[in-house]
Amino acid sequence: MIRQDLKYSVGDGAAFGLMVGMGETYLPAFVLAIGLGELVSGMIGSLPLFLGGILQLISPWAIRKIGSHKNWVVACSLVQALMFVPLIFAACRGTLGTFEVVLIASLYWGTSLATGPAWNTWIGTLVPVRVRSKYFASRTRISQACVFIGFIAAGLSLQYASQQNRLLTAFAILFSVAGICRLISSYMLARQREPFPIPAGMVRRPITQTCRDLTEGPGGRLLMFLVATQAAVQMSGPYFTPFMLNNLKFSYLQFVSLIAVAFLARIFALPVWGRLAHRVGAMRLLWIGALGIAPVSLGWTFSQNYYWLMTIQLYSGAVWAAYELAFFLLLFESIPEQQRTGLLTVYNLINVTAWVCGALVGGLLLYSMNTSFNAYLILFALSGLGRFLALLLLTRIPHLVVASSEIGMRTVAVRPNGANLDAPVLPSMPDQTDEESVRNEVALTA
Numbered sequence: 001m002i003r004q005d006l007k008y009s010v011g012d013g014a015a016f017g018l019m020v021g022m023g024e025t026y027l028p029a030f031v032l033a034i035g036l037g038e039l040v041s042g043m044i045g046s047l048p049l050f051l052g053g054i055l056q057l058i059s060p061w062a063i064r065k066i067g068s069h070k071n072w073v074v075a076c077s078l079v080q081a082l083m084f085v086p087l088i089f090a091a092c093r094g095t096l097g098t099f100e101v102v103l104i105a106s107l108y109w110g111t112s113l114a115t116g117p118a119w120n121t122w123i124g125t126l127v128p129v130r131v132r133s134k135y136f137a138s139r140t141r142i143s144q145a146c147v148f149i150g151f152i153a154a155g156l157s158l159q160y161a162s163q164q165n166r167l168l169t170a171f172a173i174l175f176s177v178a179g180i181c182r183l184i185s186s187y188m189l190a191r192q193r194e195p196f197p198i199p200a201g202m203v204r205r206p207i208t209q210t211c212r213d214l215t216e217g218p219g220g221r222l223l224m225f226l227v228a229t230q231a232a233v234q235m236s237g238p239y240f241t242p243f244m245l246n247n248l249k250f251s252y253l254q255f256v257s258l259i260a261v262a263f264l265a266r267i268f269a270l271p272v273w274g275r276l277a278h279r280v281g282a283m284r285l286l287w288i289g290a291l292g293i294a295p296v297s298l299g300w301t302f303s304q305n306y307y308w309l310m311t312i313q314l315y316s317g318a319v320w321a322a323y324e325l326a327f328f329l330l331l332f333e334s335i336p337e338q339q340r341t342g343l344l345t346v347y348n349l350i351n352v353t354a355w356v357c358g359a360l361v362g363g364l365l366l367y368s369m370n371t372s373f374n375a376y377l378i379l380f381a382l383s384g385l386g387r388f389l390a391l392l393l394l395t396r397i398p399h400l401v402v403a404s405s406e407i408g409m410r411t412v413a414v415r416p417n418g419a420n421l422d423a424p425v426l427p428s429m430p431d432q433t434d435e436e437s438v439r440n441e442v443a444l445t446a
Contacts, residue, residue, distance in 0.1 A: 001193065005126050006135060008191045013143035015185035017411065021150025023084060023178030024108060025414045026158070028241040029255075030171050031101060034090065038242035038371050039363050040098055044105055045238045045415065046359035051102075052109025053352040056345060059114040063198075069122040070194040076111040076118075077186040083108040084179030091172035112412060113352075116423050117344045124427040125196045136408030136428035137271075144267050147411050148260065150181075155256025162252055222330055225393040227354040229290065232386025233419050234358030236297045236379050239366060240416035243376045248304055255416075258306075258313050262418035265317025270409070273322045282329040283397075289323025290387075290394055296418065298384035301377045316418035328407060328424040344426065 031041040063072045083104050090096035127135055154174050161170030244250045244258070277285045296319070299312040331347065362379055369375035408425030415421065 002126070002128065005192045008188045009123065009126070010139050010142055012185045012188035012192075013139050013410075014146045015181045015188060017143040017146030018150040019081075019178045019181040019185065020411055020414065021147040021152075022154040022174050022181070024105075025151060026154055026171070026174065027087075027101075027105060028238070029158070029245060029252075030087070030091070032242060032245055033167050033171065034094060034096055036096070036098055036101070038239070038246055039367060040101075041242045042238035042366070043359060043363055044101060045241070045413075046234060046356050048102055048105035048109050049352040049421075050356040051106035052111075052113050053349040055106070055110030056113040056116075056348060059118055059345065062114075063118055068194060068197040069118040070189070070192070070197065073115045073119050073122060074186055074189050076115045077182060077189060080108055080111040080115075081179050081182035081186060083111075084175045084182070087175045088172050088179070091168045091175060094168050109352075113348050116348065116410070116412075120344060120426040122194060123425070125194070126192065127427055132427055136425050140408045140410075140425070141267070144263075144409075144411055147414065148263055148267070150178075151263070151414060152256065152260060155252055155260075159252040159256070221393065221397045222327070223350060225290075225390060225397065226327065226331075227350065228390035228393055229293075229387060230351060230354035231358035231361070232383055232390055233293070233297075233417070234355045235362035235365075235386060236383035237362075237415060237417045237419050238359045239362060239376065239379065240300075242371075243300075244416065247373050247376060250306070254306060258309055259414060259416050261310055262313040262317035262320075262416075263414060263420070265314050266321040266418070266420070269318040269321040270325060273325050274407070276322075277325060277329065282326045285322055286326035286330060287394065289319055289321075289326055290391060292319025293323050293419075294387040294391065295384055297380040297387075300380045301384075313418060320418045320420070324409075324422055325407065329429070344423070348423075 028041045028045050031044050032038070059072065059076075063069055066072050066075075086100070086104050087096075090100075157170050157174060158167065161167050241255075244255050250258075273285060273289075293316070296312065296316045299315075300309065302308070331343075362383070365379055365382070366375050369378070408428035410423045410425060411420060412423055413421035
């Protein structure tokens with residue numbers, strides 16, 4: 001039975017990955033294609049994230065009312081799949097209002113973020129402790145491979161459709177396939193067992209208490225660094241798509257290849273960084289990643305030569321993998337395993353809030369400079385400067401020693417600048433604060 005559950009979970013991860021690669025990743029490009037403009041294209045990849053982060057806060061209440069993590073995850077996944085339906089109709093009509101696209105994307109992200117903490121709790125009751133590390137590493141790679149396949153297939157389809165003057169038809173087809181993939185993912189989720197709908201001993205803390213846990217001690221300083229870095233990154237991050245498609249006039253093939261290079265670099269670099277973290281520690285790896293991502297956006301100001309940007313993207317994907325792995329290891333090291341799902345909910349909200357604040361500042365700057373070519377270059381330079389300034393906050397974090405290795409990841413969104421939205425698979429992380437809870441969980445899953 002366990003083996004069958006694990007196979008269905010891999011199927012869910014694969015179908016979800018295809019949806020990510022074909023669907024939401026291309027929403028900013030779709031917004032440009034229907035004529036909503038560069039600023040809306042940039043904001044559609046960020047503003048709905050904040051609204052989604054707010055909506056996900058109802059998930060603990062909803063889970064208690066439903067009495068099941070599984071049922072909540074399946075319900076949210078079905079709603080997320082349905083969000084592609086209005087996008088399909090919009091592509092067929094060739095028109096969609098700004099309010100409508102923001103609402104659709106917000107509901108998409110609300111249901112997406114709401115599934116994360118609940119799914120982590122549920123999958124933790126299914127996967128035996130002794131196989132978690134190997135299983136989640138394998139599941140992550142399969143899911144990421146499907147993200148890549150979906151992304152490349154969609155990009156090639158758009159390239160062909162643009163040459164045939166049937167771009168919106170291609171978007172309608174892609175959104176249809178993405179929605180079907182999410183429905184398949186929902187089916188795979190529904191086929192898995194739920195041994196413990198509400199696991200015994202599960203800690204339910206008020207959000208205010210979880211916030212205090214996060215902000216006290218080293219965790220608070222780490223979060224301050226996250227907020228500053230994320231805000232600086234997202235000043236420019238959402239606007240790479242309109243810059244490439246509208247200003248540089250890149251083809252969809254060039255656009256896709258630049259993002260694909262960064263994504264592949266992340267995939268291949270992650271296990272390498274995991275081994276390095278095991279030797280030198282997560283704190284040193286965080287410094288490597290933070291220093292590495294600081295100059296990335298500056299590289300776009302030196303030259304817009306396609307092959308130069310390919311090099312920048314390759315570098316960006318590799319250093320973002322180091323930054324993300326180290327940050328997750330350090331953030332969750334002081335939180336007992338049974339409290340981590342609540343922490344993930346709050347982390348999601350803080351992360352997307354910083355994301356949106358940065359995007360709003362960047363959008364205002366672009367608007368004030370009439371979204372000119374030079375405005376983008378200034379924005380990229382300011383984003384790089386902000387990342388360097390955020391390093392000052394990193395110096396205030398005391399050296400932390402944690403168990404460090406590769407962990408499972410869920411790629412929730414792919415972004416052009418390499419700063420993808422990933423979520424850690426919490427059961428793949430060792431419980432570094434409460435050995436007794438690990439022993440209890442082993443007995444639970446035996």
